[in-house]
Amino acid sequence: MRTRGNEIEADLRRYYQIDLRDLWRPGGGSSQLTLRLVWVLITNSPIDSALAISENNGDIPWTRSERLLSDLWLIDAQVNSKKGKAPKAHPEREAQRSKHTAAKAKSKTSAFERAKKRDAERRRKTTT
Numbered sequence: 001m002r003t004r005g006n007e008i009e010a011d012l013r014r015y016y017q018i019d020l021r022d023l024w025r026p027g028g029g030s031s032q033l034t035l036r037l038v039w040v041l042i043t044n045s046p047i048d049s050a051l052a053i054s055e056n057n058g059d060i061p062w063t064r065s066e067r068l069l070s071d072l073w074l075i076d077a078q079v080n081s082k083k084g085k086a087p088k089a090h091p092e093r094e095a096q097r098s099k100h101t102a103a104k105a106k107s108k109t110s111a112f113e114r115a116k117k118r119d120a121e122r123r124r125k126t127t128t
Contacts, residue, residue, distance in 0.1 A: 007050040008042055015049065016041055057099060067093075 009020040022029025023038065045051055052061050062070075070090040077087035088094065 004051055004054055007054045008038070011045050011049045011051050012038070012041060015045065057103075062096065 005020075012018045012020050018031045018033060018041070019029065020033070020038075022031045022033040023035070028034055028037075042051055047061055047063055053059065055061075070093045073090050074087065074093075081087045089097075
C-alpha cells in the first residue's frame, strides 16, 4: 500500500464504492473494511483496474483472449513462413516478455536490498 496506495484507493472507490479511510476508522467504518478485505478485493480486481495498469508500466495487461490470439498469429506465421526460416514471436508479446523479465529482476534486487538492510539493522541492534 505504500507504493501503490493511490491506485488501490481509486480501485476500491471505482469498483466497490469503499472508502480506504475506513481502514483506520473504528470497526472499519461503514464498510467494515479490514486489511484482509482490502487484499481480497485488490487481488480480484478487473484487468483494467488502476492497480493492474500501474503494475504493467502504464499499459492495460493482456487478457487471455489476446494472448491466445498472439499464439494463433505465431502459428499462422510459422505455417506461412519459408522453410528453414523461423518467424519471431508476436512483437508485442516479445515486448511484454522483456518488460516482465526486467520487472522481475528489479523486484528480486529490491527484495535482496531490503533483506540486507533488515539484516544490518538487526546486527546493529544486537551489538549495541
